[in-house]
Amino acid sequence: MGRRRFYGGVHPEYNKDHTRELGIEEMPLPEKLVVYFTQNLGAPPRPVVEKGDEVKKGQVIAEPGGFVSAPVHAPTSGKIKSIDLYPHPVGTDMPAAVIIPDGADEWVEGCNAERDITDLDGDKIKNLIQGGGLVGMGGASFPTHVKLSPPGDKKIDLLILNGAECEPYLTADHRLMLEKPEEILEGASLFARVLGVQKVIVAIERNKPDAIEVMRKKCIEHGGFSVAALDVVYPQGAEKQLIFALTKRRVPAGGLPMDVSVLVQNVGTAFAAYEAVRYARPLVKRVVTVTGRGIVHPKNVLARVGTSFEDLVGFCGGMKDETGKVINGGPMMGVAQYSLDASVTKGTSGVVFLVRDEIPQFISDACIRCGRCLDACPMRLNPSVLSVFIERMHFDEAEEYNVLDCIECGCCAYVCPSRRPLVHHFRRAKAEIRKRPKKTG
Ligand code: SF4
Ligand code: SF4
Structure with a gap:
């Protein structure tokens, strides 16, 4: 078999040992949730709640602002204390609803109800995914229903389920594959049904042999599904690199995976799709890896959307004095945070706490043309x-x-x-x- 990799790339310290062996822990309901109205790439959703409103868990608090947009739901029941600008993990302030939970965690009518999905057709599945507010959970936050709607002239023949998780430190997808493999594959089956695709490849880097084994066993029960073990090289999980590594198809400059008949979905998104379609549970929780030498007890946390980074830190035993940098996402592609007031979004895969001696200093020297x-x-x-x-x-x-x-x-x-x-x-x-x-x- 040829090498499953792409041109270029680097081999950073992966530092996944902090959390790779730690099971996902659900975080108790915080005292306050700050839920941004914009959590997707594309058109910003429109708020439909006001200060003082009572909301139920799963209730829509912002409606899509267009086709390329996704609704936002209340992550618990409670009262809207305020609507204001709050620091967003991407680095700017954005409007958000501050929800004070009532402790009942009561679902709105119609949510959290099991449904028979055997005979659902592709359009119905796509509508349920859209209604569930799904976006790409690998960090891109592009609305999932849009990705599942290629134009008629773009026939998809391969669905790649992205479990590469090539960013250093992050283990959220790794743990999800170990703990929810069946649900992930059921979610992938739903995507495949929408697209009319027979072939599904779960792509995982070789540094997760336990996940490769678990997913391979489960794939046997799903005809047409297989697992590809990828070389460990960053950024193996980037869409264009992943597609080339697996198929040798090259997405053209400025093009999209659909231009080479491929669609890529993150394993976390597949899990969320199963939850939304099978159980009518919108995307209000996700796994976040809280990790690094700067945090007392690194963990894989199942956190509500809207949980502040400060509350995550509290749940993980606190931040060490020598912490010098906090990053939303991994250290390669993530965004440095200037405050712990930012909150978990649908796209928050991890929060990394680096100590001072790990932080590269950008000294902005002149280019020495080393190549x-x-x-x-x-x-x-x-x-x-x-x-x-x-x-x-x-x-x-x-x-x-x-x-x-x-x-x-x-x-x-x-x-x-x-x-x-x-x-x-x-x-x-x-x-x-x-x-x-x-x-x-
Ligand atoms: S950041 Fe941009 S220019 Fe730099 S290696 Fe990655 S793709 Fe190339
Ligand atoms: S010194 Fe110049 S050529 Fe060398 S890696 Fe930096 S930017 Fe590239």
Whole structure:
């Protein structure tokens, strides 16, 4: 069998030992939940509650703002104390509802009811997924029902269930595969039914041999399902890299997986789909890996959406004095936090606490043209040249050199001996280019 990997990539310290052996622990209901109205890529949802309203668990508190949008639900029953701007894990303040739980944790009528899914057709399944507020739970937060709606001329022949979890430190997907394998595969079956796909591959890196074994056993019961063991190299879980590693199909620049007849869904999203379709439970909880040398008791936590990072820290025994950096997500692609006031969203796969001596210092030295970033870039970009263009505000040239194809994986910055803040440059350039009016003619 050929190597299951892609061009470029890096081998960071994986540091998954903090939590890989720890079972998922459900966190008790916090005293307060801060639920952002925007938790998806695409159109922001519209709030439908006001200060003082009583809500039930699973009740819609924000309706979709368009097709590329997902409703937001109350994660418990209680009262809306306020609606205000709150620090969001992506780094800006965003409107959120502050819910004070009443302790009853009472579902709204119609939710948490088992249904027979045997004869559900694809459209009905997709509607239930849409109503459940599902978004990609690997971090992208793209509405799941949209991904399940490729245009008629894009026939999908392969569904990849992404269990690579290549980000250092994170073990949420790993634990879910060990503890809920049947539910994940049932969720994948629902996706396959919507797409009319027969072939499903569960993709897992070889550093999770126990998950590979468990999923292989379960796949035997699902005809057409198989497990692919992948080389351990970051960013193996990035969609385009994953598709190439498994199929040698190359998604074109600016294209999507559907352009090569593939659809990729995260294992956590598959689990959430099963919960939404089988039990009418919208997405109001998720597994979050709370980890790193800076946290007293690292854990895989089943937390409500809206749980503050401060409450997660409290549940995990507190933060150590030597903690120097808190990251939403993993250290390669995650976003540094300036406060513990941010809260868990549908896309929060982990919160990592690094101690001071682990933090790379960006000293912004000049590029020494060593070329290491070119070898590491899985998108075959030229990070060295791009960063120089962007430092000089030459955004047109950066666009010509395909900065929009950058997946912000951080491989270039990881290998750069000058510790240049490359990803920061690329995010800035992409934002600048997307702000501009589209060129015509
Ligand atoms: S240029 Fe973008 S895609 Fe390439 S290594 Fe750097 S962050 Fe990753
Ligand atoms: S790795 Fe850093 S120093 Fe080396 S070429 Fe790339 S940007 Fe320049």
